[in-house]
Amino acid sequence: MSKVILTGDRPTGKLHIGHYVGSLRRRVELQNSGEFDDIFIMIADAQALTDNAENPEKVRQNIIEVALDYLAVGLDPAKSTLFVQSQIPELTELSFYYMNLVTVARLQRNPTVKSEIQMRDFKASIPVGFFTYPISQAADITAFKATTVPVGEDQEPMIEQCREIVHKFNSIYGEALVEPKILLPDNKACLRLPGTDGQAKMSKSIGNCIYLSESPESIKKKVMSMFTDPNHLRVEDPGEVENNPVFIYLTAFARDEHFAEFAPDYANLDEMKAHYQRGGLGDVKVKKFLNNVLQAELEPIRKRREEFQKDIPYVYDVLKKGSEVAEERAAQTLSDVKKAMKIDYFSDEELIAMQSAKYQENND
Numbered sequence: 001m002s003k004v005i006l007t008g009d010r011p012t013g014k015l016h017i018g019h020y021v022g023s024l025r026r027r028v029e030l031q032n033s034g035e036f037d038d039i040f041i042m043i044a045d046a047q048a049l050t051d052n053a054e055n056p057e058k059v060r061q062n063i064i065e066v067a068l069d070y071l072a073v074g075l076d077p078a079k080s081t082l083f084v085q086s087q088i089p090e091l092t093e094l095s096f097y098y099m100n101l102v103t104v105a106r107l108q109r110n111p112t113v114k115s116e117i118q119m120r121d122f123k124a125s126i127p128v129g130f131f132t133y134p135i136s137q138a139a140d141i142t143a144f145k146a147t148t149v150p151v152g153e154d155q156e157p158m159i160e161q162c163r164e165i166v167h168k169f170n171s172i173y174g175e176a177l178v179e180p181k182i183l184l185p186d187n188k189a190c191l192r193l194p195g196t197d198g199q200a201k202m203s204k205s206i207g208n209c210i211y212l213s214e215s216p217e218s219i220k221k222k223v224m225s226m227f228t229d230p231n232h233l234r235v236e237d238p239g240e241v242e243n244n245p246v247f248i249y250l251t252a253f254a255r256d257e258h259f260a261e262f263a264p265d266y267a268n269l270d271e272m273k274a275h276y277q278r279g280g281l282g283d284v285k286v287k288k289f290l291n292n293v294l295q296a297e298l299e300p301i302r303k304r305r306e307e308f309q310k311d312i313p314y315v316y317d318v319l320k321k322g323s324e325v326a327e328e329r330a331a332q333t334l335s336d337v338k339k340a341m342k343i344d345y346f347s348d349e350e351l352i353a354m355q356s357a358k359y360q361e362n363n364d
Helices: 017-033 045-051 056-073 089-099 105-110 111-120 133-141 153-173 215-224 245-253 254-262 269-278 283-340 349-363
Strands: 004-008 038-043 081-084 148-149 180-181
Touching: 004 017, 004 133, 017 038, 017 056, 017 148, 017 215, 017 245, 038 056, 038 245, 038 283, 045 056, 045 133, 056 081, 056 283, 081 283, 089 133, 089 153, 105 111, 111 133, 111 153, 133 153, 133 283, 148 153, 215 283, 245 269, 245 283, 254 283, 269 283, 283 349
Parallel strands: 004 038, 004 148, 038 081, 148 180
Antiparallel strands: none
């Protein structure tokens, strides 16, 4: 069996470092590993429209922002298929068939759906498209017969529901779909990078994000104003590192070579943490180090993005060609699904011959 990856992002704006450590950096590593036969990376604009139906221009404008960030971090169109969800009509048809395999009660129990509904304060006014997101996502994954789905831990319930749909479909209709496996970040700090204000999640609306394309000055300003340990009032006070956003960011980004360049007093992050915990290390010094680390990591990404911004028609052409490749693959899966469900009436020559023979016999 081929090893296939499917992953992607909703086009809600420019991508931030939470996206980077949670998925983008790993995607580039997987892309360049040579371990996978195909890698499909989707800009999920149709999903974004489920709670932005009255503001399609917002989604439309953000397509290019996500595509630029994809290319800037190192996703290569020669190695990965970058495509736009809405340009693959087969995904909608697959979703329709899968709806018959899932109950309303099961969707209501999905922790990710419940959390997202609460976060958006939908109450009883939940768009049906948003409510059925797990079904749509199952269509996205199975359309490309993905074996691996790299996501954050908050998406585990979605992948589990996809696996349930695959299992039920195959048990009823035969083995037409592939059951995917989830691939979580191997660095625990990357599972859920908190906002700069210490909130549990980065949010564009709150303004607690650091974007991949952010200017050096803006990055420094945000880092230096970051939330830390509220009890670490003086340099000599012992500090907490476990729930301290600055140290969570360092765990996600800092490498030993960063210490050699920017903080030679320490061999690695463990030594810096130990010093902070016993007291004698101030927040300003730690934040300055984090700023240097982030600047080193984000500068090449920002510069690549600036180069791609000079040729926007090329970026759209990448998405167009990728969408054509993706549609061809999804069409094959849809054909397999319709054959398994016995609704391939016009291509089933055996069915046509059987019915013809039956009525010919009756006429005789």
